[in-house]
Amino acid sequence: MEIPSFLHHQVLGNELIDYAWALLVLVLGGALNRLLSRLVSAVLFRLTKRYTAGVSETELHDLLIQPLSILLFLVTFYLAFGLIRYPLPLRGVPSVEPWPKVALLGLFHLGVITAVVWGITRLVDFALLVVQRRAVLKAVGANRLDNQFLPFAKDLLKVFISVIGLLVALGQVFGVNVTALIGGLGIGGLAVAFAAKESLENLLASFTIFLDQPFGVGDLVTAGNVSGTVEKIGFRSTRLRTAEKSYLTVPNKSMIDKPLDNLSLRTARRVGFTLIFDQRTTSTQLHAIIAGSIAAVQAHPLVTQDVQMKFNALTPNGKEVTVQYFVETSSYDEYLDTKEELNYRLVEVVEKEGGLFASTTTTTLISAGV
Numbered sequence: 001m002e003i004p005s006f007l008h009h010q011v012l013g014n015e016l017i018d019y020a021w022a023l024l025v026l027v028l029g030g031a032l033n034r035l036l037s038r039l040v041s042a043v044l045f046r047l048t049k050r051y052t053a054g055v056s057e058t059e060l061h062d063l064l065i066q067p068l069s070i071l072l073f074l075v076t077f078y079l080a081f082g083l084i085r086y087p088l089p090l091r092g093v094p095s096v097e098p099w100p101k102v103a104l105l106g107l108f109h110l111g112v113i114t115a116v117v118w119g120i121t122r123l124v125d126f127a128l129l130v131v132q133r134r135a136v137l138k139a140v141g142a143n144r145l146d147n148q149f150l151p152f153a154k155d156l157l158k159v160f161i162s163v164i165g166l167l168v169a170l171g172q173v174f175g176v177n178v179t180a181l182i183g184g185l186g187i188g189g190l191a192v193a194f195a196a197k198e199s200l201e202n203l204l205a206s207f208t209i210f211l212d213q214p215f216g217v218g219d220l221v222t223a224g225n226v227s228g229t230v231e232k233i234g235f236r237s238t239r240l241r242t243a244e245k246s247y248l249t250v251p252n253k254s255m256i257d258k259p260l261d262n263l264s265l266r267t268a269r270r271v272g273f274t275l276i277f278d279q280r281t282t283s284t285q286l287h288a289i290i291a292g293s294i295a296a297v298q299a300h301p302l303v304t305q306d307v308q309m310k311f312n313a314l315t316p317n318g319k320e321v322t323v324q325y326f327v328e329t330s331s332y333d334e335y336l337d338t339k340e341e342l343n344y345r346l347v348e349v350v351e352k353e354g355g356l357f358a359s360t361t362t363t364t365l366i367s368a369g370v
């Protein structure tokens with residue numbers, strides 16, 4: 001088949017047919033990009049299938065599809081523009097590459113390095129997912145060390161990979177002498193240390209948290225005036241979910257340089273309050289109420305046996321009886337349910353013995369049985 005003569009017309013040192021071939025490569029590459037991305041991720045999954053129990057191929061594909069697509073697009077871009085000759089400038093030197101070609105090659109190399117680093121960090125995410133799923137399959141679950149260390153190690157490894165990628169880009173794309181640069185960092189290291197003093201303190205604090213393990217993911221903690229459930233421990237900050245369901249980020253240094261109360265490690269939760277009875281409640285009724293209430297509270301399976309209920313004071317408002325007991329649970333919801341149930345039991349005892357609660361707002365007497 002004879003090529004039409006107009007396709008041999010030259011524009012910027014290339015025939016129109018050269019541009020047509022380059023465009024065809026770009027179109028085909030774009031059309032096959034998604035298919036090839038799925039094929040590469042499928043092959044990778046097959047190679048690692050024996051080590052990835054519990055993780056599906058779809059999950060690996062969702063992690064790798066974007067970096068693989070970008071990498072394949074860059075390869076297509078390189079092949080397409082490799083078909084085109086770059087004209088020299090008017091005063092160009094034949095032995096020197098034209099600047100458009102140099103610029104495009106630089107962008108290509110930078111894009112490839114970025115896509116590769118991105119893909120490797122996604123593989124790190126996949127590896128962490130595999131470890132977590134294998135723990136679930138073994139029915140052992142992720143312990144405190146796993147919950148605390150694995151996300152921390154993942155973030156640290158990602159930073160290391162990103163730094164390596166940055167150094168490779170500086171050397172390959174921008175022509176920086178990386179060895180001399182690293183050597184120069186020793187001279188400016190002191191200044192960098194002072195400038196990043198707070199960040200370094202938080203990084204060291206994260207190692208302290210990991211080694212001492214004063215708390216872990218899922219624990220309810222109070223540090224200073226901050227309180228919440230730990231959702232993530234990073235190498236700079238700790239993320240807490242507060243009682244108001246807000247997401248609070250606290251520097252790691254602040255988590256260890258203040259007294260820290262790990263509420264989740266309590267063996268029991270204390271309940272303490274005061275009951276005020278009307279002056280018309282007799283001593284016989286008080287004895288019966290106290291004895292019946294102690295028996296009712298002690299009968300609950302989650303309450304310890306050291307229940308205290310004392311006739312504490314006589315005041316103009318009435319007869320005060322203090323109540324204290326401990327609920328053996330680390331769950332706040334279970335603690336509230338137990339407290340509510342026992343409050344009902346106390347009211348039932350008072351009603352049974354004919355006691356009267358004093359009014360704290362008016363002089364009107366209110367019977368607990370009404």
